[in-house]
Amino acid sequence: MPDLPGLGILRRALAQVSSIVWLLIGMGGEIGDHLARGRLPFRRAVLFEQTARTGVGSVPLVGMVSFFLGLTMALLTGYELRTFGMERLVPELVATAFCRELGPLMTGIVLAARIGAAYTAELGTMTVSEEVEAIEAMGIGPLRFLVGPKLVAIVLLMPCLVVISNVAALIGGAVISITTLNIALSYFVDLVREGLLVKDVIAGIIKSLMFGLIVGLVACYRGLTVKGGAAGVGAATTSSVVTSITTVIAADSVFNILLVKI
Amino acid sequence: MDGEMNQSPLLSLEHVKLRFGEQTVLDGIHLQVQPQERLVIMGQSGGGKSTLLRLIIGILTPSEGRVRFRDQEVNRLGRRQLNVIRAKTGMVYQYSALISSLSVRDNLALPMEELTRMGAKEIERVIDEKLELVQMGHVKDQMPSELSGGMKKRIGLARALVLEPELILFDEPSAGLDPVTSSVIDELIISLTEHTRATSVIVTHEMNSAFRIGTRMVMLYEGKFIADGPPQDFRQSQNPVVAQFVEGRTNGPIGESGKWEVGMRK
Ligand SMILES: Nc1ncnc2c1ncn2[C@@H]1O[C@H](COP(=O)(O)OP(=O)(O)OP(=O)(O)O)[C@@H](O)[C@H]1O
Ligand SMILES: [Mg+2]
Numbered sequence: 391m392p393d394l395p396g397l398g399i400l401r402r403a404l405a406q407v408s409s410i411v412w413l414l415i416g417m418g419g420e421i422g423d424h425l426a427r428g429r430l431p432f433r434r435a436v437l438f439e440q441t442a443r444t445g446v447g448s449v450p451l452v453g454m455v456s457f458f459l460g461l462t463m464a465l466l467t468g469y470e471l472r473t474f475g476m477e478r479l480v481p482e483l484v485a486t487a488f489c490r491e492l493g494p495l496m497t498g499i500v501l502a503a504r505i506g507a508a509y510t511a512e513l514g515t516m517t518v519s520e521e522v523e524a525i526e527a528m529g530i531g532p533l534r535f536l537v538g539p540k541l542v543a544i545v546l547l548m549p550c551l552v553v554i555s556n557v558a559a560l561i562g563g564a565v566i567s568i569t570t571l572n573i574a575l576s577y578f579v580d581l582v583r584e585g586l587l588v589k590d591v592i593a594g595i596i597k598s599l600m601f602g603l604i605v606g607l608v609a610c611y612r613g614l615t616v617k618g619g620a621a622g623v624g625a626a627t628t629s630s631v632v633t634s635i636t637t638v639i640a641a642d643s644v645f646n647i648l649l650v651k652i
Numbered sequence: 653m654d655g656e657m658n659q660s661p662l663l664s665l666e667h668v669k670l671r672f673g674e675q676t677v678l679d680g681i682h683l684q685v686q687p688q689e690r691l692v693i694m695g696q697s698g699g700g701k702s703t704l705l706r707l708i709i710g711i712l713t714p715s716e717g718r719v720r721f722r723d724q725e726v727n728r729l730g731r732r733q734l735n736v737i738r739a740k741t742g743m744v745y746q747y748s749a750l751i752s753s754l755s756v757r758d759n760l761a762l763p764m765e766e767l768t769r770m771g772a773k774e775i776e777r778v779i780d781e782k783l784e785l786v787q788m789g790h791v792k793d794q795m796p797s798e799l800s801g802g803m804k805k806r807i808g809l810a811r812a813l814v815l816e817p818e819l820i821l822f823d824e825p826s827a828g829l830d831p832v833t834s835s836v837i838d839e840l841i842i843s844l845t846e847h848t849r850a851t852s853v854i855v856t857h858e859m860n861s862a863f864r865i866g867t868r869m870v871m872l873y874e875g876k877f878i879a880d881g882p883p884q885d886f887r888q889s890q891n892p893v894v895a896q897f898v899e900g901r902t903n904g905p906i907g908e909s910g911k912w913e914v915g916m917r918k
Pocket of ligand 1: 672677695696697698699700701702703704746
């Protein structure tokens with residue numbers, strides 16, 4: 391077979407995907423063992439701590455970024471549509487774009503940078519200092535104990551953060567509509583409710599769950615496979631953010647293509 | 653070890669080899685550890701002692717050979733059975749490996765909370781008891797980052813003891829401790845096997861500790877055990893490597909590896 395440069399990359403990517411799938415299977419197994427002994431997979435306090443760190447801390451950033459994006463979007467589309475007297479379409483446009491596309495995508499990217507990086511750095515440091523190994527040596531499954539709560543936290547919080555992102559974007563859109571497009575707030579709300587389809591909302595939620603899983607898995611995998619001390623943790627963190635952002639964007643495209651086909 | 657041969661070994665390694673890439677770290681290890689033995693493993697820095705302990709608890713898999721705990725082959729076990737063995741085994745890490753995000757108290761509580769159904773009171777009692785054993789009762793509420801290396805090491809030891817393990821693996825338990833504390837730890841290791849019927853495997857460089865603790869000693873050199881026997885054999889060993897190691901001389905076969913053929917082997 392010819393030695394194409396792309397082939398090596400593809401092979402490495404596939405190897406990593408399969409490792410990540412194994413990580414997921416291993417975690418499922420460890421959780422299963424724990425359940426078989428009649429115990430909850432993780433303690434409530436641990437899960438709460440993770441969700442607080444993942445979720446509450448991300449609200450300001452997600453809210454702010456989405457608010458400004460919604461604002462900009464309303465401003466630009468309003469400016470264009472106005473020439474045709476179609477500015478009534480702006481609220482629907484902002485709502486639909488955010489619910490099915492920009493909300494999940496933006497939140498995914500923000501969480502990859504903010505939470506994914508933290509997960510990788512934390513697990514990476516624990517790996518380097520043999521803490522992960524010590525947990526394994528005690529007979530406590532590290533995948534269940536360390537990865538489990540992180541993954542559950544990020545997957546469950548993504549949809550919540552996406553809702554916040556959507557609302558923030560709509561507030562941004564409303565600000566522009568009211569101030570520059572002569573659309574009153576009640577009319578804005580009506581237009582959004584008319585324009586928004588349940589289908590779009592569901593697509594957005596599915597996407598957000600999927601992106602949360604991607605970011606969480608990539609981050610934890612990168613953290614657990616760190617090699618080479620502090621420098622290794624740094625490199626893994628960078629690579630974790632880059633990989634999860636690209637994967638989220640790629641998954642978004644694939645999902646959109648599939649959805650259009652259906 | 654003679655006379656105990658009728659007993660079945662707690663731990664046995666058969667023809668174990670381990671390679672990291674090109675490098676052969678362990679090159680045919682045979683070892684049987686009887687219950688209640690205190691086996692001291694000596695060897696050069698980088699000789700593969702920590703690696704050997706990792707093989708015993710199944711963190712690493714040998715490239716060749718077998719590791720058995722009682723009659724179970726460690727590397728063939730499923731995750732659940734392996735974790736049962738691990739819960740019965742305590743490991744004291746060379747660099748403590750305490751969970752840095754948990755306080756001393758929570759570090760000790762972790763195995764009990766995750767692996768047993770002990771109540772909060774009971775857990776608290778065990779924590780106090782084990783911390784007292786290593787004379788660290790006063791740091792219960794501190795974080796690992798606030799402790800010195802020697803203190804962390806003693807917490808690591810206490811953590812290894814909370815589940816009353818049958819087998820305890822010590823990776824240089826007294827390195828970095830002052831002579832008095834080091835003696836306290838030595839006494840503790842001895843009393844553990846005498847009172848709780850635990851079996852210990854101790855990796856150490858400290859000759860005084862080694863002779864005080866060990867009921868049996870082995871010397872790891874270039875991936876093999878070149879000597880195996882009771883401590884008094886080591887004091888008067890004719891083997892130049894062992895003699896050099898015990899006396900801590902700079903001249904001798906160690907350091908000119910490759911020039912010397914491995915001789916005496918029991
Ligand atoms: N994960 C690993 N990957 C590659 N090589 C390794 C790995 N772990 C250990 N080694 C190599 O195996 C050899 C033995 O290491 P080990 O840590 O077991 O030595 P040691 O006898 O415990 O030394 P010390 O007394 O300094 O603690 C070393 O040469 C080391 O470079
Ligand atoms: Mg070592």
